[in-house]
Amino acid sequence: METITNRTYEELNIGDSCQRTHTIDERDLQLFAIVSGDHNPLHLDPVFAATTQFKGQIAHGMYSGALISAALGMELPGPGTIYLGQNAQFKRPIMIGDTVTVTLRVKEKRDRNQVVIDTTITNQNDKAVVTGEAFILAPSEKMTIDMPDLPEITITQPAGK
Incomplete structure (x- = not known):
């Protein structure tokens, strides 16, 4: 079984960073739509999306937030982090087929385990797609945890797709 280990507030230093890379596919958009309830055809309907200024399906804006959340909870600082x-x-936009890299960098440590982290997502062309800052509570206790098993999820395409 795979495990992950966090970094506590005391272990974090200004400038510490991590990167996490993921290639976006249609299934990502479908699963995010199911979970979020955002079924905007710009994300889910290739025919409709082709008629927009983007000329294709784009990822939900908050999907990028979920990618940042994953990097915070899995990498820096890791398990026990409170977003x-x-x-x-x-x-x-983040398009289907884009390979995006989430980069986190510790910017500031504040009182009571609060940390400011610079967040950047770039695409495969090294162009920034999302920039900003995350505000977190870093864990105070060191932990290594087993990664939970996830269920297999099958998405059935509607007739005509």
Whole structure:
């Protein structure tokens, strides 16, 4: 079984960073739509999306927030992190097929385990797609945990797709 280990507030230093990379596919958009309830055809309907200024399906804006959340909870600081807030500027769309890299960098340590982390998502062309800052409570206790098993999820395409 795979395990992950966190970094406590005391272990974090200004400038500490991590990166996490993911290639976006249609299933990502479908699963996020199911969980969020956002079924905007810009994200889910290739025919409709082709008629927009983007000329194709784009990822939900908050999907990028979920990618940042995953990096915080899995990498820096890792398990036990509490996500307090985020500011984000959406610079360009994330398209199906894009390979995005989430970069986190510790910017500031505040009192009571509060940490400000610079957040950037870039695409495969090294262009920023999302920039901002995350505000978190870093864990105070060191922990290593087993990764939970996730269920297999099958998405059935509607007739005509």
